[in-house]
Amino acid sequence: MKNVAVFGAGRIGRIHASNLAALPGVRLQYVCDAVPSAAAELAQQLGAQVAELDQVFADPGVDAVAICSPTSTHSDLIARAAAAGKHIFCEKPVDLSVPRAEAVARAVAEAGVACMIGFQRRFDPTFNEARRRLDAGEIGRPEMLVITSRDPGAPPVDYLKASGGIFRDMLIHDLDVFRWILCADGDEAAWLSATASVLTDPAVAEAGDWDSTAVTIKTRLGRLCQINTSRRAAYGYDQRFELLGSDGMLQCGNQTPSQVLQWDARGVRADKPEPFFLQRYAAAYRLEIEHFFDCLQSGQPFKTTVEDGVKAQQLADAATLSAQSGQPVQF
Amino acid sequence: MKNVAVFGAGRIGRIHASNLAALPGVRLQYVCDAVPSAAAELAQQLGAQVAELDQVFADPGVDAVAICSPTSTHSDLIARAAAAGKHIFCEKPVDLSVPRAEAVARAVAEAGVACMIGFQRRFDPTFNEARRRLDAGEIGRPEMLVITSRDPGAPPVDYLKASGGIFRDMLIHDLDVFRWILCADGDEAAWLSATASVLTDPAVAEAGDWDSTAVTIKTRLGRLCQINTSRRAAYGYDQRFELLGSDGMLQCGNQTPSQVLQWDARGVRADKPEPFFLQRYAAAYRLEIEHFFDCLQSGQPFKTTVEDGVKAQQLADAATLSAQSGQPVQF
Amino acid sequence: MKNVAVFGAGRIGRIHASNLAALPGVRLQYVCDAVPSAAAELAQQLGAQVAELDQVFADPGVDAVAICSPTSTHSDLIARAAAAGKHIFCEKPVDLSVPRAEAVARAVAEAGVACMIGFQRRFDPTFNEARRRLDAGEIGRPEMLVITSRDPGAPPVDYLKASGGIFRDMLIHDLDVFRWILCADGDEAAWLSATASVLTDPAVAEAGDWDSTAVTIKTRLGRLCQINTSRRAAYGYDQRFELLGSDGMLQCGNQTPSQVLQWDARGVRADKPEPFFLQRYAAAYRLEIEHFFDCLQSGQPFKTTVEDGVKAQQLADAATLSAQSGQPVQF
Amino acid sequence: MKNVAVFGAGRIGRIHASNLAALPGVRLQYVCDAVPSAAAELAQQLGAQVAELDQVFADPGVDAVAICSPTSTHSDLIARAAAAGKHIFCEKPVDLSVPRAEAVARAVAEAGVACMIGFQRRFDPTFNEARRRLDAGEIGRPEMLVITSRDPGAPPVDYLKASGGIFRDMLIHDLDVFRWILCADGDEAAWLSATASVLTDPAVAEAGDWDSTAVTIKTRLGRLCQINTSRRAAYGYDQRFELLGSDGMLQCGNQTPSQVLQWDARGVRADKPEPFFLQRYAAAYRLEIEHFFDCLQSGQPFKTTVEDGVKAQQLADAATLSAQSGQPVQF
Known part of the structure; x- marks a missing residue:
């Protein structure tokens, strides 16, 4: 069973949250959002808990995070999740700045976590x-x-x-x-x-x-x-x-x-x-x-x-x- | 919350069971099948209990049944469910014999339960x-x-x-x-x-x-x-x-x-x-x-x-x- | 060079006449129609002559006729053309009466002329x-x-x-x-x-x-x-x-x-x-x-x-x- | 009746020649080609005469020319036809050299003849x-x-x-x-x-x-x-x-x-x-x-x-x- 936190309870966050909640072997544990009521509503609907980011990163039971928050937060959240040893699914784009995106890619590589970018096409x-x-x-x-x-x-x-x-x-x-x-x-x-x-x-x-x-x-x-x-x-x-x-x-x-x-x-x-x-x-x-x-489970590359x-x-x-x-x- | 029993854990039973289990406001309570292992597998997968037919009909908490068992059992199960006051979803056909189908339709009408036939097209x-x-x-x-x-x-x-x-x-x-x-x-x-x-x-x-x-x-x-x-x-x-x-x-x-x-x-x-x-x-x-x-909830006709x-x-x-x-x- | 007469200068007659007039090796010689002005107009447009039916049947230079006149005239014209030894293209149907159509088919067979019916599909x-x-x-x-x-x-x-x-x-x-x-x-x-x-x-x-x-x-x-x-x-x-x-x-x-x-x-x-x-x-x-x-030329069946x-x-x-x-x- | 000469009896010349020969009010008078046998074959097939270019330009009965010869000849033939007061249909392109094409366009304008380029699309x-x-x-x-x-x-x-x-x-x-x-x-x-x-x-x-x-x-x-x-x-x-x-x-x-x-x-x-x-x-x-x-007849622009x-x-x-x-x- 993989425990997951979703960051962002907006349009795209709700889609990813309900899709992952329906997967066998995956448990939606936490929902985080800057707007507490949005987080609460989504968490309740899918049987998860509302949490602060720090709580997620500090919880050793969390295996992976899904970053669905605004673009401007992506690179920072990827870096923090990597530092905390969580596997990462992040909506596109990595960052609007190429240098920041490159820095994040290096951080991910160093941390040895898996990081997938959501190019859904x-x-x-x-x-x-x-x-x-x-x-x-x-x-x-x-x-x-x-x-x-x-x-x-x-x-x-x-x-x-x-x-x-x-x-x-x-x-x-x-x-x-x-x-x-x-x-x-x-x-x-x-x-x-x-x-x-x-x-x-x-x-x-x-x-x-x-x-x-x-x-x-x-x-x-x-x-x-x-x-x-x-x-x-x-x-x-x-x-x-x-x-x-x-x-x-x-x-x-x-x-x-x-x-x-x-x-x-x-x-x-x-x-x-x-x-x-x-x-x-x-x-x-x-x-x-x-x-x-599937890739987290099998170890295959994204x-x-x-x-x-x-x-x-x-x-x-x-x-x-x-x-x-x-x-x-x-x- | 509507509590439901599914009769039949074969191909079509599994489809209906997982679809209804995913509906808000609906709880798959029982799975019944002549083959106990089939019932057990489906029940476990969807968090339901295995039950005998009699147990389902006798349980006042059961609101509705979904009949997905072989054709030859349909009319009998509809009649028994109607008699027990359960609402009925039944896969097509009602019965291969028109007189038996007509008799079942009368039984349903008399019992005052709702009965929908699964013409999915x-x-x-x-x-x-x-x-x-x-x-x-x-x-x-x-x-x-x-x-x-x-x-x-x-x-x-x-x-x-x-x-x-x-x-x-x-x-x-x-x-x-x-x-x-x-x-x-x-x-x-x-x-x-x-x-x-x-x-x-x-x-x-x-x-x-x-x-x-x-x-x-x-x-x-x-x-x-x-x-x-x-x-x-x-x-x-x-x-x-x-x-x-x-x-x-x-x-x-x-x-x-x-x-x-x-x-x-x-x-x-x-x-x-x-x-x-x-x-x-x-x-x-x-x-x-x-x-x-939806119709059970709203009282609209099927x-x-x-x-x-x-x-x-x-x-x-x-x-x-x-x-x-x-x-x-x-x- | 095949010399041809077209019977009927209506809608379908005009189509067949201009199509055959454009074929190499085919000459539209005569146009016949109960309405003289219709015949004259089509004949002039395509460089042919207006003629009476008898004249066509009597002219040994005419190889084939294309019957595009009203349905009620088909069987009679087929029979007369067959008797005159002309090959026949006839618009559908042969005749609204099956016995008359059968009689015409016999007449064609006896005369030994080729007869094609215009099922254009x-x-x-x-x-x-x-x-x-x-x-x-x-x-x-x-x-x-x-x-x-x-x-x-x-x-x-x-x-x-x-x-x-x-x-x-x-x-x-x-x-x-x-x-x-x-x-x-x-x-x-x-x-x-x-x-x-x-x-x-x-x-x-x-x-x-x-x-x-x-x-x-x-x-x-x-x-x-x-x-x-x-x-x-x-x-x-x-x-x-x-x-x-x-x-x-x-x-x-x-x-x-x-x-x-x-x-x-x-x-x-x-x-x-x-x-x-x-x-x-x-x-x-x-x-x-x-x-x-092509079939008239090659002797292949229609x-x-x-x-x-x-x-x-x-x-x-x-x-x-x-x-x-x-x-x-x-x- | 417009009298026309076609220059070029190759693939595209044959298409234009037979298309124009089938138009009411248009007569294919001459066919010209550097290969005499090609010209002769096309002319015979469509009831036209073989001619030299000079003969065409000198014949006051010729209203228009259709230039279907190789690209390298286009600008020269357009210029000569314009000088001879013939209307011009010319296959694309005018000329591979833009300056030469521009010069030809000026020549056409000065001669006051109509010139259409064959952009068939x-x-x-x-x-x-x-x-x-x-x-x-x-x-x-x-x-x-x-x-x-x-x-x-x-x-x-x-x-x-x-x-x-x-x-x-x-x-x-x-x-x-x-x-x-x-x-x-x-x-x-x-x-x-x-x-x-x-x-x-x-x-x-x-x-x-x-x-x-x-x-x-x-x-x-x-x-x-x-x-x-x-x-x-x-x-x-x-x-x-x-x-x-x-x-x-x-x-x-x-x-x-x-x-x-x-x-x-x-x-x-x-x-x-x-x-x-x-x-x-x-x-x-x-x-x-x-x-x-149609445009030659009506005076409408091409x-x-x-x-x-x-x-x-x-x-x-x-x-x-x-x-x-x-x-x-x-x-």
Whole structure:
């Protein structure tokens, strides 16, 4: 039985808490949150106790922590958990600052604890099946990756101001997908060019951010990746990629709430995609936390390590710089 | 808190037991099975007790029972549960004999308990969305229903011999879908013609059954329904229907494990459907047991009553008779 | 160079005339029509001459005739063309009366001319590709065929009154598809049950016809076929079939004017099917008339003979009888 | 009646010649080709005469010429036809050299003849329908365009050496689509970044070319366009684009030879796209030449002028430069 503490009882904390509470062999022991009532409500619902952070770190019975608190707290909590000898699951990103993220990665390595970063797309059944077929050689050698990633609408301006910008906040996932899919054999980015615009709402520009981006990456082996993103798709949450290989292409489509087609005078209408990430990645969230505990149990390495978190952050920094300067970045 | 006993710890019993155990406000108290070790294993896994039937019926703390035992036990267990004042969830069918099913329906009515029959397709998100749009008038008045229902492969001959035949065992679901979709406004079957063949395996004929059927039903209002079934689809479990209305058509497709398309020299390949009912109807099983307890709580009527079970059984009998005689049946 | 006369300068006559006029090695010599101005217009447009029927039959330079005049004239014109030693392409049906159709088939056989009936669906690229894969064994042995055939709207009541009824006028095509696809190896219908309703417009009933039908056919080998038709689909002309075989299924979908998908707040919308037969079967009409002349040239048998026309007519008669009596028909 | 001469009796010349010969009001008078037997064969097949270029330019009865000869001859033939007062249809590109293309555009303007460049994609029914809906406001303001353009296989190295490189030879079409779709309101490219690789065959590198490219363009209004291309798609000719707008997305898919879906143990397989441009753009070629003569008749402007040809060439030059230098280009 693994005893676990969850830090953060907000939207994503509640998802991870209830998913892990349902796993055999895992016990949700503590819930911590800066807002006591939020912690209390979640703890009560899942049969856990409310605790302070110090109490968690001091309790030798706690095996692992799940960090679901705001981004600004991640690196500090990882470092403290590592120092306390707890295994760590941390929501992306490691930290908005690459140097701090790198420092944390070193701290984790020194402490010898296991640390997994929550890039949940690697656990999405569709994306995962594409990776499986790539590994099985079904489309030969990978050559070009096109990622389309669009939110249903921009978050509030206050959120944007603290987000680190669209590349660090939103594309961090796509940049991780790039590495996971196009660099599965150890290849890495060699050249990156990004450009960006504000097309949906002038308030985004006033917050110093962009809402629409176009990124191109060339790898050391000459493979090409294009990422296009927008903060607003009128038809919902759009999460697709396609990978051209020497023998074919894998194309990952969206999930829909139902498989109903409506044929009428206007045409043949299918559902639009699931509305947002909580619905689209519901299975992925379940599978990633299961993976975390499976690996703790078996000693197998995680699919997404703290090093992956650091590398995605480096790419996000490079993309930000490129979009600001209008010039490509070499690695 | 509702206390529940599950009868039957086989494949379907385990599904219902773990789904209901996860519901807030519901407690799985007892598990009963003719095989003590099966009962014990399920009870232990879900924190329940093993019990004999008599003990369950005698315990005034038990609010409801979920009957997931073999078909031949259904009517007797419904009658006993009704007599004991327990609310009842029973897997389809009520009974392979229409008179016995009718007797049980009367017993339930007299006892004043609630009894829901597990026609899970009514809870499938895709089928349910089609019904919702029909009710919302999106395709006008319903006119023609075409149901395609194919298993991935025939069950063992021993199963077939005790099954009541393909119409009672397999088409019972499709006949219920016919009533649920094409007779949503109270219309009913007026004329039915069925024919059947053995096309997949001569052993099916030796068991006195068929593996391929074609049923046509005309309703009192002149609406038309065609059902085609096979025990074997080489591509998996095929569960679709389409409803033509005066203003359009609703077409319900299969679910797939992933949304990957593979483009290669052979064409563009999508996943085949989910392999069988446990996967295809996983969400439906979860939603139907939730519906059962929601209705117990709210006092709302069930979507599928014991009367629905009786009526589907009558249609299955008529189809069997029609296929045997080569003549249509009038209602 | 084959010299050809076209009888009938209406909608279908114009299509066949311009298709054959564009074929290398074929010369459209004459156009005949009861309405002189219609004949003149078509003849002028395609560089042909207007002629009377007698003139065509008497001209030894005429190799073949294409009969595109009203249904009531078909059998007489086939007989006269056969007597004159002309090869014959005739639009479906041979004749609304089976005995007359049979007599005509005998006359053709005795005259030793070639006679092809215009079941254009056998030349539709999609349907044809399905038949090719069936022949290639890609889905194993055929077992069940489901045909969906829906017009965009009912024709005028005057048309209906002279049409011979929906089975002879509309389902004749579907009954031919049944024989072409499910009986490709020489199997034939053994049992047929049909039922029908008036659901779209009471005027159809007043004309003594139906607008919605459901037909089931069992073959000598026990294969099953279901046909569903309606005179009205709000979404256009719906022409599909699917064939279940022992190793898989072939599913033939509709064609659309474009491959545009529109994603918006309402969903993901594809085009509805082509509006009616002239658009849907444009390629089929071109390919069938090319096939006619190819066979004349090569001496190969036609894909659709006058015997096929007679057999489809027999099935249409049986379906009409079954729908009227409520009883199945045995062959 | 318009009299026309076709220059070039190769693959594309034969297509345009037979399409224009079938148009009412158009007469194919002359065919010219450096290979006399090629000219003779095409002329005979379509009832035209073989001629020398000088004879065509000197014949006052010739209204228009269709230039389908090798790329290296285009600018010279346009200039000579303009000087002779003939209207001009010319296959893309105007010239591989931008200055020469610009000079030709000036010559055309001075001569006052009409000159259309054969960017056939603007006439593809699917692409055209997307543009129509964009113009109709169905997806609001355009924001991002993603173009996928892949050939089924690289041409011979000798072809590549004379092609001007992948950007001028292959992407010229995609760059025109960019202007046609994303700049429909007069917007133009402001910034372009391109990168490219050799991933399919080292012989391409030896020919001094690339086979895989990734281009990003930002317009003056901040709209974003990404183009990904490859000389080799194992699944055939892949020609798609998708346009995100403020109210939705238009997605243009490939055409397929048939609408057959094959369901079997491997999955559900649709046809791969049409094999190459002759099949995919068959309708577009027909419609573009019809447009040419319609405009000559009506005096309406062409959809694709010589200025469009020059501007696409400028973008192709910029992309080549960017891919060579690794730096973006500003306009």
